[in-house]
Amino acid sequence: MEQTTNLKMPFIMPSQAQKHVTHNEALLALDALVQLGILDRHLSTPPATPAEGDRYIVAAAATGAWVGKSGQVAAWQDGAWSFHLPVKGWLAWLADEQRILAHDGGNWVDAAALGVNPVGLVGVNATADNTNRLAVRSPAVLFDNQGAGHQVKINKAAAGDNASLLFQTGYSGRAEFGLAGDDDWHVKVSSDGGGWTEALKVSRVDGRVLLPASLALTDQNQVVARRHVRDLLTADRTYFVRSDGADGNGGLANSAAGAFKTIQKALDTVADLDMAGFTVTIRIGDGTYSTAVRVPPAVGQAGTSALVIAGNGGSPGNVVIAAAGANAIGVAAGGRCLVRDLEVRTTGAGFGLNADGGSLEFANVSFGGCADGHVSSGNHGTVRAVGNYAVTGAAPVHWSARAGGIIDAALRTVALSTTPAFATAFASCSGGDISCGGMSFTGAATGPRYAVARNGVIDTGSGGASYLPGDAAGSSATGGQYV
Known part of the structure; x- marks a missing residue:
């Protein structure tokens, strides 16, 4: 054997003359092939002016x-080209393409194409370790x-493991989402990397979205959720209305900064609740409220639960609802609802209390002057006096069914003052029913005592023709009955 197997460098033979020539040839081969750096691999014609040491494929x-x-x-060495036949496994750095080539025994190929799969650690401008085996x-x-398309896949071995993305500040966790500890989808946050709060969870079974740490639905920051989810009561609740309040308040505190300004705002707030069988009271501070009130249906108002509109129990005249051109309080x-401890008035048009298909109870109410009447019920609505009350102002009718x-209003006591006048009748009934037996009236009134028609019934419990207040006889027509 006269040369090495891989680099084909000549051996110095025994008794060889000019041994330095053979030795120098070997050194030149080493210089050409060790730490092999190639300038180009696409030239088929030698460059015209190569530099000493230039190498090409x-x-x-x-x-x-x-x-x-x-x-x-x-x-290019010593002014001439030397050639070296590569063998499988040679590596070369290709300068113009910035890549490493390897010889596969037949051709030069990109070293990466020969595969580095699997590789233990990969660091891109960072140091990988046994936990973070890919670091970038x-x-x-x-x-x-x-x-x-494109998918990023994170796989875990078992349901109790984690498959998630963790977001950090200063290498301390602040947010995480994914399959954290089970196969539901979780979103968690942390202020310090130690304690975590779950903000959202999506059930893997039916896709239900849970908000374990959500704001209470009464919180004004929860307004988006409140459009879709009713606040379910777990106890009785009181809302406050004051003349110095604001409708932008929460309504739950009896202060200028906490109470609503209008009764209607309080009622609209109740309409967004699920009362769940509990009682909601709207407590109104002293003052005059000049906007008509309309009571909408309430969800979950069942059994003995009630919506109560309450004024000043000791001085109902201190809380006045005075409407112009509309009912002071109307129930759709x-x-x-139950109305108590306040005074109602209307001008232009409207009744003091009106149940048009709804149900209204009242007690300790003072009826001032009203354009159309004091109490009205129609379209199968119901108005019931559950306590005594007073009349201080005139109206075309007191009751209109x-x-x-x-x-x-059976068994109640009505105190009349200032001798109010009822131009149509104290009790007017047309196709309805007025039950007023066993009542007591103090004071006096003027006008017809009753007018009943169209199969309506006024039941006085056999009180007689002069039972109801007034100074003129009543009348019956078209099947109306006064009994």
Whole structure:
């Protein structure tokens, strides 16, 4: 054997003359091939002015001094080209392409194409370790598609393990989302990396979204959720209304900074609740409230629960609802409430209390002057006096029951002052029903005592023709009955 197997460097033979020539040839081969750096691999013709030590991989169809040397390493040394036939496993750094080539026994190929899979640790501008086996320090990371879509997959071994993304500040956790400890989807946050709060959970079974740490639905910051979810009461609740309040308040404190300004705002707030069988009281501070009140239906108002509109129990005249051109308090179909301890008045048009398909109870109410009447019930609505009350102002009628409406004031005491006048009648009933037996009236009134028609019934419990207040006889027509 006269040369080495891989680099083909000549051996110095025994008794060889000019041994230095052979030795120098070996050194030149080492200089050309060790730490092999290639300038280009696409030239088939030698460069015109190569520099000492330049090395190339000869391209196919070589010409000139490179004829027949395609695929070999050509090195410019001592003013001439030397050629080295590569063998499988040689590595070369390709300067113009910034990549490492490897010889696979037949061709030069990109070393990465030969595979580094699997590799234990990979660090990109960062140091990987046994926990973070892929570490990247970069302003951004791009995972691009290759022709269509793209998925990033995080797999875990068992349901009790984690498959999540963790967001950190100073290497301390602040937010995490994913499959954290089970197969539901979780979103968690932390202020210190130690204590964690679960903000959102999506059930893997039915997709229900739970907000374990959400704000109470009464919180004004929860307004978006409140559009879709009713606040379910777990106890009785009181809202406050004051003339110095504001409708932007929460209504739950009896102060200028806590109370509502209008009764209607309080009622609209109740309409957004689920009363769940509990009682809600709207407590009104002293003052005059000049906006008509409409009571909408309330959800969950069942059994003995009630919606109560309450004024000043000791001085009901201190809380006045004075409406112009509308009912002072009207209850819509499906609505139900108790009104007590206040005074009602209307001008232009409107009744003091009106149940048009709804249900209204009242006690300790003072009726001032009203344009259309004091108490009205129609369209199968119901008005019931559940306590004694007073009349201080005139109206065309005191009671008006029509179109299946019912008014029940039986067994109550009514105190009349200032001798109010009732131009139509104290009790007017047309196709409705007024039950008023066993009542006591103090004071006096002027006008017809009653007017009943269209199969309406006024039941006085056999009180007689002069039972009701007034100074003129009553009248019956078209099937109306006064009994």
